[in-house]
Amino acid sequence: MATTKIDNRTRWDTLHKxxxxxxxxxxxxxxxxxxxxxxxxxxxxxxxxEIQKLIQQAADSNEQFRAIGSKWSMSxxxxxxxxxxxxxxxNLKFPIFEGxxxxxxxxxxxxxxxxxxxxxxxxxxxxxxxxxxxxxxxGASNGQTIAxxxxxxxxxSTIDVGSVQDYVxxxxxITGPNPEDNIYLERKSRPALRDTYVQNLNARVIRDDETxxxxxxxxxxxxxxxxxxLEAENLFLLHRYVKKIDKAKALQLANTLDFSNYDxxxxxxxxxxxxxxxxxxxMNPYNTDEEKYAVEFIYKMKYYEDYKTDFGNPIPFQKExxxxxxxYLFIKIAEKFPKSIPKLINLLKSSILPKExxxxxxKLSEIFWDTGFxxxxxxxxxxxxxxxxxxxxxLLAKLTREHPVPGIFAMRFIKKSEATMAFSKFPFTCMVExxxxxWSDKEKIIGLKEYSKKLIGVLKDNDIPFxxxxxKNADWEFPGLVEHMYGNEVKKWKKIRNxxxxxxxxxxxxxxxxxxxxxxxxxxxxxxxxx
Amino acid sequence: xxxxxxxxxFGLVWTMTSCYSVRFQVENGQWxxxxxxxxxxxxxxxxxxxxxxxxxxxxxxxxxxYFNISDCESGALHTxxxxxTFGGILLNLVxxxxxxxxxxxxxxxxxxxx
Numbered sequence: 001m002a003t004t005k006i007d008n009r010t011r012w013d014t015l016h017k018x019x020x021x022x023x024x025x026x027x028x029x030x031x032x033x034x035x036x037x038x039x040x041x042x043x044x045x046x047x048x049x050e051i052q053k054l055i056q057q058a059a060d061s062n063e064q065f066r067a068i069g070s071k072w073s074m075s076x077x078x079x080x081x082x083x084x085x086x087x088x089x090x091n092l093k094f095p096i097f098e099g100x101x102x103x104x105x106x107x108x109x110x111x112x113x114x115x116x117x118x119x120x121x122x123x124x125x126x127x128x129x130x131x132x133x134x135x136x137x138x139g140a141s142n143g144q145t146i147a148x149x150x151x152x153x154x155x156x157s158t159i160d161v162g163s164v165q166d167y168v169x170x171x172x173x174i175t176g177p178n179p180e181d182n183i184y185l186e187r188k189s190r191p192a193l194r195d196t197y198v199q200n201l202n203a204r205v206i207r208d209d210e211t212x213x214x215x216x217x218x219x220x221x222x223x224x225x226x227x228x229x230l231e232a233e234n235l236f237l238l239h240r241y242v243k244k245i246d247k248a249k250a251l252q253l254a255n256t257l258d259f260s261n262y263d264x265x266x267x268x269x270x271x272x273x274x275x276x277x278x279x280x281x282x283m284n285p286y287n288t289d290e291e292k293y294a295v296e297f298i299y300k301m302k303y304y305e306d307y308k309t310d311f312g313n314p315i316p317f318q319k320e321x322x323x324x325x326x327x328y329l330f331i332k333i334a335e336k337f338p339k340s341i342p343k344l345i346n347l348l349k350s351s352i353l354p355k356e357x358x359x360x361x362x363k364l365s366e367i368f369w370d371t372g373f374x375x376x377x378x379x380x381x382x383x384x385x386x387x388x389x390x391x392x393x394x395l396l397a398k399l400t401r402e403h404p405v406p407g408i409f410a411m412r413f414i415k416k417s418e419a420t421m422a423f424s425k426f427p428f429t430c431m432v433e434x435x436x437x438x439w440s441d442k443e444k445i446i447g448l449k450e451y452s453k454k455l456i457g458v459l460k461d462n463d464i465p466f467x468x469x470x471x472k473n474a475d476w477e478f479p480g481l482v483e484h485m486y487g488n489e490v491k492k493w494k495k496i497r498n499x500x501x502x503x504x505x506x507x508x509x510x511x512x513x514x515x516x517x518x519x520x521x522x523x524x525x526x527x528x529x530x531x
Numbered sequence: 532x533x534x535x536x537x538x539x540x541f542g543l544v545w546t547m548t549s550c551y552s553v554r555f556q557v558e559n560g561q562w563x564x565x566x567x568x569x570x571x572x573x574x575x576x577x578x579x580x581x582x583x584x585x586x587x588x589x590x591x592x593x594x595x596x597y598f599n600i601s602d603c604e605s606g607a608l609h610t611x612x613x614x615x616t617f618g619g620i621l622l623n624l625v626x627x628x629x630x631x632x633x634x635x636x637x638x639x640x641x642x643x644x645x
Contacts, residue, residue, distance in 0.1 A: 013568055015576055026566065031643070070564065070576060088564040091643050123561035123644040143564075143576060315558055375572035 002047040004029045004054060012084060015071045015143075016377040017438065018473065021079040024063070027054060028086045040092050044116065044227070045202050047090060048174060048182055051224055056177035058083050058508050065508050067224050069118060069145025073152055073471035074379055077219060080511035085224075088145060090118035093127055096229070102191040107169065111232050112192060114170075117147035117225050121164075124230075125365035133232040134364050137161045141371035147225040152471040153217050153422050155431065156368065157278045157296075157412035159257060163424050165216045166417050170229030172203055173215060173222060176505045180204055181223075183500070187212045192229055214496035216419035219470060219519065221509045222500055237301040238277060238367045240314075240360040241266045244292035250281050251293075251390040254411055257428055264297050266359070271299050282354070283409040285397035285434075286342030296354060298367065307361055314362025315369055338445045341404035378407070380452050381433035381469035383423040386413055388464050389430035395458050396432055403446040403454065407436020420493045421486060423467035431469065449475050456481065476516045483518075494523045550616040561644035562609040574638070577610070582635040586622070603639035610638040 007026045013019040029050055032043050058065035063082035070088065071078055078084075096112040111133065115124055121135070122142040128134055137158040144154055146164075155163035169192045171185040184203040186192055191207055198205050215222045241264070253262060257279075263272040278298035284290060308314075360367065384392045389411055397409060412431045417424045423431075441447040446454075453475040459466045467485045468474045475481075483490055501509060506522065514520035565578035582598055600608070612635065619632030 011568075012566075020568075028566075034643075068566075071566065086566050089642070091641065093643075120561060120564070120641075120644075123641060126559055126561060126644070375575070 002029055002032055002043070002050040004050060012079060013071075014074060014078070016074055017375070018074045018378070019076070019079070021076060022081055023079075023084060024081065025083045026086065027083060028089065029054070030089045031092070040094060041200065044092050044094075048202065048226055051085075051174050051226065052177045052181065054083070054085065055174065055224065055505075055508060059177065059504055063508075064511055065224075066220055066511055067117065067147065069148035070120060070143045072144050072148065074377070074473050075471055075476060075513060076511070077152060077470055077513045078148070079513070087118040087147070088120065090116045090226075091120075091123065092116040092227075093119065093124075095131070096193065100194055100197040102186075102194050105192050106190065107192050107231060112169065112229055113232060114172075114227055114229050115146050116227050117145060119146050120144065121146065121149065122365065122370075125363075128232050129235060129363065129365065132235050134235045135164075135230070136167045136233055138164065138364060138368050140368055142365060142368060143371065146228055146230070150216060150228065151218055151220050151225065153417070153419070153424065153469065154471070155412070155414045155424060157280045157298075157414065157431075159275065159277070159279060159413045159428065160415055161277075162415040162417055163422065165419050165422065166415070167231045168216060168228050169231050171212065171215055171225065172201070172227035173224065173500070174226050175223035175500050176502060181505075182226075183223075185212045185215055186229075210420075210492070211496050211499065213418050214420040214493050215500065217417070217421045217470070219421065219514065220511070221506075221514055221519070222497060223505070223509060235303040235363060237303050237307055237361055238364060239266075239269065239299045239301050240278075240296065240362075240367055241298075241358070242294060242296045242354045243357055245295050247291055247293050250295050251393075253279065254281055254389040254393075254413070254430060255387055257386055257413060266297065268359070269299075271297070274299060279413055281411040283393060283397065283411070284345060285400045285409055286345050286404070288401070294354065301361070303363075311359065311361035314360045314366040338404055341406055341445075342401070345406065345408060376438040377435065378405075378438050378448055379433055379435045379469075379472045380455055380474060381431050381472040382455065382459065383426065383429040383431050383467035383469070384459070384464055385426040386428040386430040389413075389432065391462070392430070392432050392459065392464055392466070395462055395464070396434070396455055399454055399458050400434065403451055405434070405436060405445060405448075405451055406439060407434040409434050420489050420496070421470075423469055423485075425467055425486070425489075426465075429467070433469070433472070448473055453478060460484070476513065481517065490519070491523060494519070494521075498522060550614055550619075552612050552614045554610060554612045556610045557608070557640075560607065560609050561641045563603075563605070563639040563641045574636075577638045579636050579638055582633060582637070586630050587633050598633075598635070600637065605640040605642040605644070607640035607645075608637055609640045610636075612636040 005028045009023045009026045011020040012023040032038050032046055064080040065083045066080035067085045067087050068078045094114040096109050098109045101109045121138050121144055137156045139154040150165040150168055153163050173183050175181045182203045184198040184205050186207050187209045188207040189209050195205050259275045260273050276297045277300040280296040282294040410433055414424045414429050416427050439445050456478050510520040563578040614634040623631050
């Protein structure tokens, strides 16, 4: 039997210390031991029963229940005040075989894999690589769990691929304590698995595009994501090169994403006119004289075994990371003397910005490696249509110079997602983000909430449509924020939530984040009919 | 003179606690996670375990004996950190190699991750 350890706690915090937040119980579920002799399928079904028992207990106590993975989100989206469930040990993995495919499926069975919720990106990559496969994209690092990634829309800067949720083809949700609450969702337009395969896992099949798309970025509130079916692809290599290019050119490429006449002039290569796999622009908001921006180009290459012989080991050596105490010392200075922030950022830029003119070639998992900094951090990240990218960057950087905070900007680009509540909602979304080190609100620097409120305000005042990364810092209580960003999609999302979860279960799977954003409020009956 | 003595005392305390760490880590493995709070930011999110023995006899560091690690359910290690302090070196020196301070942290590979 799967077992759950229940600890009494008074508080909980994110990986980057964006809390702490109050908590009653912290639950950790472990699978039945391998020595039990149970098969992977049997262990999967066994732990599903355990999760349903925990959901029932939460409902009986009139308390909230929320699954968390690696707690990388900086907003309070992962937190609930009552019962938080740590699912990183739920990490079963199943390849899909030909006989398990739906008769109308167009997927190649060898590219499909069923992963349990607690699998982390790194272990998924390692598992796939041993089978000659790779994820299509990931975030900038690899510690998140797969369920956490898709619930919040984790993304990289893969222009023509999208975010992590965009290669999910099936979702196993547990929406309540009853047997019929164990469901498997797929798009009707793109079926993947046979009904009998899913039924062997005690799940009920629902094939519906609208339902699937709404549940895909479910914000942890569409039930417990027990498993996901991913579409992988054959292993490939990435060629990464960072160089400074003219600011005007960097911004023009961002606004157009037209690389057809551009030559990045990377030594030893010919990428003239080639659209990169990944394009990222770094910008120090405090250096207005900057004529060149550091830009990261990553191109996709065919995989071959001996690439390390040609290019060396792509995995960064730990000593290259910034000494953390130095960063904290700088923040202490900045808190006392906010006017020093621009000078401090300029001093630190060689440590913060990536090394220039250095070719790195490796697999996706090697290029987007373990994160170097896991201390106190903040990040505000706005999605805008890529044609607005330079304008949005200019406005947000100007505001940051008026209210200095210890961080630098970057722009990343992602293809539109089909998920109803994906922040990558534009044909190509530019994520304009400022990342940095947390500071104390009690000091002379503007508070983070106030700063993010001003960021929202400046985009609204300038009529730039935007979204905000669900897992990043923002003034989530900004009036009408989610409706402003998503319009009618909010109603569609709520309608599906009403369909999948009973009202008591909606309460169980709610939290303060959902309340702040008004997403926990059910649709009125007449609105449900209209959507 | 008094100032010199104080400085020397501080210096001695500092050298006793000054230390270095050596970390070994496998590239192709998933570390065992844990919901941690506080501690070394480098290990944030890692399930870090520590070898309990602080002072050991010479035969454990030079002979055929081993520190048994029996709590990695996967049976594999992801990270090993060996930490040495000036105090530890001094102890080893004054006991003519008979005693050694051992301070080892390790992180297991996550079970079922391979």
